Amino acid sequence: MSDANHRLMTRKADLGDTLRAAIPAGEALAEGEVLLALDRFSLTTNNITYAAYGDAIGYWKVFPTGEPDYGLMPVWGFADVTASRAGGVTEGARVFGYFPMADTLRVQADKVSRGGFADASPWRKAVPDIYNRYVLCAADRHYDPALENSEAIFRPLFVTSYTAVDFLRDAAFFGAKRIVVSSASSKTAYGAAWCLEQDDLEVVALTGARNRAFVEGLGCYDAVLDYDALETTAADVPTLYLDLAGDAALRRRVHAHFGDQLVYDCLVGSTQSDGFTADDPGLVGPRPIFFFAATCLDQHRERGTLHAFYERFLTDQKTFFRRVIDPASPWIRIVEHSGLGAAATVVRALADGVSDPAEGAIVRIVREG
Numbered sequence: 001m002s003d004a005n006h007r008l009m010t011r012k013a014d015l016g017d018t019l020r021a022a023i024p025a026g027e028a029l030a031e032g033e034v035l036l037a038l039d040r041f042s043l044t045t046n047n048i049t050y051a052a053y054g055d056a057i058g059y060w061k062v063f064p065t066g067e068p069d070y071g072l073m074p075v076w077g078f079a080d081v082t083a084s085r086a087g088g089v090t091e092g093a094r095v096f097g098y099f100p101m102a103d104t105l106r107v108q109a110d111k112v113s114r115g116g117f118a119d120a121s122p123w124r125k126a127v128p129d130i131y132n133r134y135v136l137c138a139a140d141r142h143y144d145p146a147l148e149n150s151e152a153i154f155r156p157l158f159v160t161s162y163t164a165v166d167f168l169r170d171a172a173f174f175g176a177k178r179i180v181v182s183s184a185s186s187k188t189a190y191g192a193a194w195c196l197e198q199d200d201l202e203v204v205a206l207t208g209a210r211n212r213a214f215v216e217g218l219g220c221y222d223a224v225l226d227y228d229a230l231e232t233t234a235a236d237v238p239t240l241y242l243d244l245a246g247d248a249a250l251r252r253r254v255h256a257h258f259g260d261q262l263v264y265d266c267l268v269g270s271t272q273s274d275g276f277t278a279d280d281p282g283l284v285g286p287r288p289i290f291f292f293a294a295t296c297l298d299q300h301r302e303r304g305t306l307h308a309f310y311e312r313f314l315t316d317q318k319t320f321f322r323r324v325i326d327p328a329s330p331w332i333r334i335v336e337h338s339g340l341g342a343a344a345t346v347v348r349a350l351a352d353g354v355s356d357p358a359e360g361a362i363v364r365i366v367r368e369g
């Protein structure tokens with residue numbers, strides 16, 4: 001089935017439920033506008049979290065649907081410029097950025113530079129700048145067409161893994177000698193574990209029984225525990241909690257078990273919750289502090305260190321992309337799914353928490369047939 005002129009909307013009341021529908025007809029491109037044809041995009045739990053925080057953080061506003069019960073879940077991917085009325089943005093250019101699951105996206109090009117442009121559509125002000133920027137691949141010296149799939153999957157996640165570890169390292173890990181990581185099978189979690197490989201810390205993975213073998217196979221954690229086995233870890237060294245699960249009950253157990261030894265609670269993700277659960281008056285120990293990669297990048301910009309940060313980050317990121325798909329011992333296998341209909345099935349599995357962490361999902365838009 002062709003995806004031409006179609007989009008996949010998400011029912012806000014059930015994030016696994018999608019509706020494939022025609023994109024409403026629009027006017028001809030106005031001055032400054034660019035039409036982007038999405039080619040490939042990734043789907044991970046992070047996209048479900050965008051939808052879960054659709055109202056709280058404003059992700060539903062980024063790509064308005066005009067339908068109150070449905071939103072367009074944002075995804076990251078590669079697209080081609082198929083029409084342009086913006087100076088400096090040429091037809092045929094390949095871009096990386098933030099998209100709805102849709103055949104095409106019309107943007108209002110602004111801040112056009114050699115490296116890319118931003119969408120200045122007023123509704124996009126709901127989210128930080130990094131979500132509104134389109135990178136021109138031809139000007140990105142780290143771009144490698146052969147790595148597009150791993151880039152689509154890991155680029156939006158690894159920046160968080162990397163900046164979170166940077167932030168913690170700058171703070172001397174708050175004195176911790178051990179980091180306990182929840183939802184350790186998630187890509188954001190093991191990206192952080194990879195970044196921590198040279199640090200003098202014990203990195204302990206917490207994961208579901210179903211995903212334990214996968215996490216052990218990664219080899220980037222010093223120990224791997226089922227959630228049920230948390231209390232078997234000795235609580236004798238200063239410990240930092242890197243929380244990707246966002247599970248309030250698990251957090252209470254972590255805090256109760258490590259007690260005075262828990263030095264910091266870094267809340268990064270919420271794979272197992274669909275709301276902000278950091279405020280818990282009954283929690284013992286340090287208050288969870290939410291970590292947001294975009295804030296970290298904004299701070300680099302304010303301090304004038306953004307360029308230096310990106311130089312280091314992009315080099316390390318490429319090494320990581322290559323590591324995850326290293327043919328000798330790949331951490332994941334990338335599976336390409338064809339069309340928005342297939343995307344609906346992937347979204348359902350992600351929302352239900354039954355997807356296989358050993359698989360990285362890419363969706364290709366289908367235009368012929």
Ligand SMILES: NC(=O)c1ccc[n+]([C@@H]2O[C@H](COP(=O)([O-])OP(=O)(O)OC[C@H]3O[C@@H](n4cnc5c(N)ncnc54)[C@H](OP(=O)(O)O)[C@@H]3O)[C@@H](O)[C@H]2O)c1
Binds near residue numbers: 047
């Ligand atoms: N703060 C930020 O700036 C930022 C940036 C990027 C990502 N994140 C967050 O990091 C988290 C991980 O994202 P990801 O894309 O890396 O995930 P992913 O690779 O798709 O990870 C999937 C894992 O999450 C757990 N999980 C997912 N859905 C679940 C469910 N319904 N019930 C129970 N467990 C579930 C399972 O791990 P276990 O069995 O190991 O628990 C599963 O293997 C997301 O919440 C994402 O939004 C935050």
